[in-house]
Amino acid sequence: MNFSSLNYQDIKELSVHGRYIRRSQLQSVINRNSIQNKVSQLGNSVRNSPIHKVTLGSGKIKILMWSQMHGNETTTTKAVLDLINYLNKTNELVNQILSSVTLTIVPVLNPDGAVDYTRENANKVDLNRDAIELSQPESRILRVLYNEIKPDYCFNLHDQRTIFNVGSLEKPATLSFLAPAHDIQRNVSASRGQSMKIIVAIHKALSSIIPDQIGRYDDAFNPNCVGDAFQLLGTPTILFEAGHFPDDYQREQTREFIFYSLITAISVIAQRKIEGYSLDTYFDIPENNKRYYDVLILNANLINKKYDHNIGILYKEILNEEIIIFNPFIEATGELKDSFGHKYLDCKDQNDLNFLKSDRKLHKLLF
Template identity: 55%
Template structure:
């Protein structure tokens, strides 16, 4: 299936790939297309790195997007560049979007965190817990743009860890969505309901591409979270969480699905089709669970005899920045009976071939010992 009759490879921004995405890569893209978009410097980070914003379209329906609020969450930044590539090329849908909508997109809100590949900013503050206090320059930049633009919709773009599955199924949450709460009771206001309907529209497409791999993120209320704060201010806000797809640790497949979801969302807004998607379609999306390990080793005592009999190991990867490359270093998160968990890769050491694979993997064995 090719949504929107589109060959994705023709609009994918191939100069920006992998997990390590910084101002340097994005600036090259923006400089190359400076005549096609309106590009503004809207402020500076703690370490005085520039924060830039792209404006495209001239329509009355206003959409604000921001990515890499957490510096090590870059998948949606890549998808945003793909979306810009799509919108600058002639097509009936692109023309409709640009006529009906004005999009303001901040590709990297936290450039210091992006450069250091950390969730937090240079003052060690999580910007997604700073919406109320606005103690950080990056938080002030976002709120200044929000207040001046007065968006009709907000897309809050993030990555999530590989631990998430959908419901109780052995399927990764490749994309998770959330219509953030606006009060402690998590009631459904008019604007929160609109967010739910827009997510239902996006889910209706993504389910055709990756059935069963869309989850619903936890909606616990926190007034210091940006999505909750903007929902409280009466703006329908959607949280996107880019997750894991099989063997896709660089998140190039996930990036494509995020692009399709964003395009479907913007199309639905542009064509005023939100009412076609009732709220119950959002509530029917299964909630995320945290039942995945990057590697699950069953009966590991067969290769590491000092461990208790019938022991399982749940191994996760720590993402480490080395020489501008992200390396995935295994570490043991949990030992014991892990019969209720899943592995993106699973080895059962009662099987001779699996036992040999585990024993021959030096990084894996070092993490176990």
Template identity: 50%
Template sequence: MIVDYQTYLGFKANKVEGRYVTNVQIIEFLQNLNLDAQVKIVGHSVQERPIQSIQVGKGPHKILMWSQMHGNESTTTKAVLDLLNFLASENAIAAKIVEKCTLGIIPILNPDGAEVYTRVNANGIDLNRDAQDQSQPESKILREVYESFQPDFCFNLHDQRTIYNVGNTGKPATVSFLAPSHDVERSISKTRNISMQLIAAMNSELQEWIPGQVGRYDDGFNANCVGDTFQMLNTPTVLFEAGHYPEDYQREKTRAYIFYALLAALDSISENTVQTYSQKAYFEIPENQKLFLDIVIKNAKLIDASYTKDIGVLYTEILKEGKIFFEAKIDKVGCLEHNFGHQTYDCMNSDDLETLKKQGLWNLLKP
């Protein structure tokens, strides 16, 4: 382990917590950041919100990372703030990274989407499907930063839903990675191979923290995706997906694991050890499957049914008065023996029935 958990907690940006992270919090954080860094506005969103960038470090290895291009995917943003706090410290690893690397960071690329907690921008466009058209100001800004910064590595930072499990196991995909393809054949270029090696380095670190909870994302090619485009431009690019950790719907645990992944990547880059990891180690990471439900209720009766079934429930995230609430909705009805539940209840068990009542899920069922 590069740093222990107590050390990490000393750098955690505690004023930025939960799922709802907006530009206001980022601006306040940057105003109080005690770090030798260049902070500037690189452009404005559709609704004229500023898009901030931070450049820190003086080394030859240049890494560009951006978060919240989907406005409702904030876990990696929190981890980036934790990383900036770490780099501002006197820790020897932090000093080495600052000396040997130069980081370009956009903490929120889609501030309009972040404000209303939506995936898309204010024009209803998914920025991660706009890499070729560059029809949106946010897409143009990212491409301009990429071209001016000329990174050696790109980190595309996202969240993924609670439905993902690792391989065929009942373990959640708490962190997932992808070395994006650069062509339809999914061939492995020199730069894509480097992406794979870097992911292998991060996975090696994460297996010490969350064994069996790291997945590999589907590598189907889509030239409209930013990661695929940058890989096509011969820049080693890594997709990060922050996922679910048990009972961590605010993703405060997961932010720590993203922090560890980022730190492992930067440590490996600064030490020039990326090439010591194998492509084989990347492919040994199990692929993600979509077998999880937030809640599985066994032997239940729906209100309009006279016989028992299994019910699968997923949460819908709703923004109300500056907070995210989770509303339970039925997603599947029938035999769910091949699914996993982050919570599982059996209506044949009286204690489980009482728990369902306390959680307000009773209205989905008929006693």
């Protein structure tokens, strides 16, 4: 697919930017005349916030996707809003998609967690570990919707942390995908095979623009996870994970890549091209590893003898007046062999040392 022909900058939903999405921003988008008659309310969250779906297209193939099951994972929500913008345009690909596919999109499944910028819902429950008990209203809303529309495919949309690299490479896992297992042996059922082939299609398309930055997520079976549960029910399900791109802590570049991934997957389904992709190629996609720190400080013992060799620093995301603040904390010290840094600072280098001393947060943390 030629992504440049999509004119992403003309598609991007400019009213939503950064890591935090305000409820009013989302409401403004779904209240627009262009999609207003395609929006309906599914129910309410723990705190009685509305949960909406957007339905696009009239085709026989049914795709269900949901974002922000974890309230602090906003990148895919931004990409979903971009997708809605694109599908409200008129061109050959859009017409083909909308005539072949009916898309049901839940932009934010966990609105309370979205407001608080937390993984869990208002009852402190991880909705992605509630597939069996269905103890939460948000979990039940998703399951009722699944039972009602009986989707042919499901897209489970998430963010992942900055710690992930691809295989053994010093490359961030900007995108990761998973065809969830449907049993503890991780066998390849018919539905899982379909998921794998769609991921192969995405990997092939996106590798042309982010080579070696696409990973495969761990496939350990957990029936409490929604993706595993839907795969177990026989619905091809794909986990999308939006990860880190260099210097993109606001996840705006990754947002674009997720949009391309969604369009690729939907197009392959709409054009019935899934069988043109090899199942075996799925296992050639490198698995994720956890080797990255946000900042890797080398020779830290030179600034303070209490440190042993190197320091691995990660950022904690803190919500402060609807702005996400990135606060550094020390995750590990030592030789930290085979570790990578999104940013390297070497205490042997005077310029790096001056930076450490001048950066208010790092200085307070280290000195």
